[in-house]
Amino acid sequence: MKELYLIPTPYVFMGVQGNPDKSPFSLYGVPFDSTNSFRGGSRFAPLHIRVASQSLEAYSFRASFNLETNPPVDEGDIFVVHGSTELSLRNISLVSEESFRSRKPVFIGGDHTITYGVIEGALRAGIRxxxxxxxxxxxxxxxxxxxxxxxxxxxxxxxxxxxxxNIVVAGVRAADQSEIKGAKQLGLKYISMLDIMRGTSRDFVRRLRNTLEGCKQIYLSIDMDVVDPAYAPGVATPEPEGLTTSQLLNTLYNIMDERFIGMDVVEVDPTIDLSDITSFLAARIIMEAISYLHTALSNK
Ligand SMILES: [Mn+2]
Known part of the structure; x- marks a missing residue:
């Protein structure tokens, strides 16, 4: 059924198509950027991230795992309707619902609104x-x-x-007072960049682990603007004073376990990127995160 909403792409992630009987991971491009408030262009990210991924080595030093031995299945791009958030979210949720029933889906955005469609699908698949x-x-x-x-x-x-x-946002350094007030009122958990910088990297990992302790299933959403613009300049709305590449990857390596059911990487905008730096980083993050989960699943 979900095939009706998918378009095969000329490039597959890493250049090797995975075997669905062997890999639990499925990849979907979501080239939707209609809700961007500042500048659009993230619709081109799935293509650029796929191309970038083909030139990266597949071995993860942290996970001691070579993803080329068991690559994810690249199922293509979700059919989105530029200008219609409603129809696009519907298509995203139809694909994600079916995927969550049997796979661990990985979505390449697109702007951050796509996560809403993904989670709608998860809820319909009975996952909360x-x-x-x-x-x-x-x-x-x-x-x-x-x-x-x-x-x-x-x-x-x-x-x-x-x-x-049930939500924790990490790396926050941009919000207005009404958002902070609302977050406190409603019990949204967040870890600011200032908190992260004032502690050690172990403190950060410990705090995330404690926050996620009661969770049976966890979905990971990475807005690439969490990374400092020095490392990730090609994002729609950059904010100075962010995480370094190593801070993000070390943290992911230390917290990702078998409870993680899927993820997305959003907000890369190749039209304003320099030398595809941000696409290369996004591809690396996806490859590393999948490798960490392979390790977590085999150690279960
Ligand atoms: Mn953001």
């Missing part, structure tokens, strides 16, 4: 996950310029579906 969101922005406004499905409101919309207290 905790959400771990890496993002420079709290994205907790009720609306942005009157629009409720702006990418600047995605955490708020998600909180209405899974409960604010």
């Amino acid at each position: 996950p905790c959400l771990l969101i890496f993002d420079a922005h709290l994205d907790f406004r009720n609306d942005y310029l009157g629009y409720k499905f702006s990418h600047a409101c995605v955490t708020r919309r998600l909180s209405e579906r899974v409960g604010a207290d």
Whole structure:
């Protein structure tokens, strides 16, 4: 059924197609950027990230795992309707619902609003996950310029579906006072960049682990703007003073376990990127995260 909403792409992730009987991971491009508040272009990210992934070595030093021995299945791009958030979210949720029933899906955005469609699908598949969101922005406004499905409101919309207290946002350094007030009122958990910088990397990992302790299933959403613009300049809305590449990968390696059911990487904008730096980093993050999960699943 989900094939109806998927378009095969000329490039597959890493250049090798996975075997669905062997790999539990499925990849989907989601080239949707209509809700961007500042500048659009993330619709081109799935293509650029796939191309970048083909030149990266598949071996993860942290996980001691070579993803080329068992690559994810690249199922193509979800059919989105530019200009219609409603129809696009519907298609995303149809694909994600079916995928969550038997696979661990990985979505390549697109702007951050796609996560809402993904989680709609998860809920329909009977999954009610905790959400771990890496993002420079709290994205907790009720609306942005009157629009409720702006990418600047995605955490708020998600909180209405899974409960604010089931969400933790890490790396936050951009929010207005009303968002912080709302987050405190509704019990949204967040770890600011200032908190991260004031402690050690172990403190950060410990805090995330404690926050996620009661979660049976966890969905990971990485907005690439959580990374410092020095490492990830090609994002729609960059914010200075972010995580380094190593901080992000070390943290993921230390927290990802068998409870992680899927993930997305969003907000890369290749039209303003330099030498595809941000696409290469996004590809590396996806490869590393899948490798960490392979290790976690085999150690279970
Ligand atoms: Mn963001």
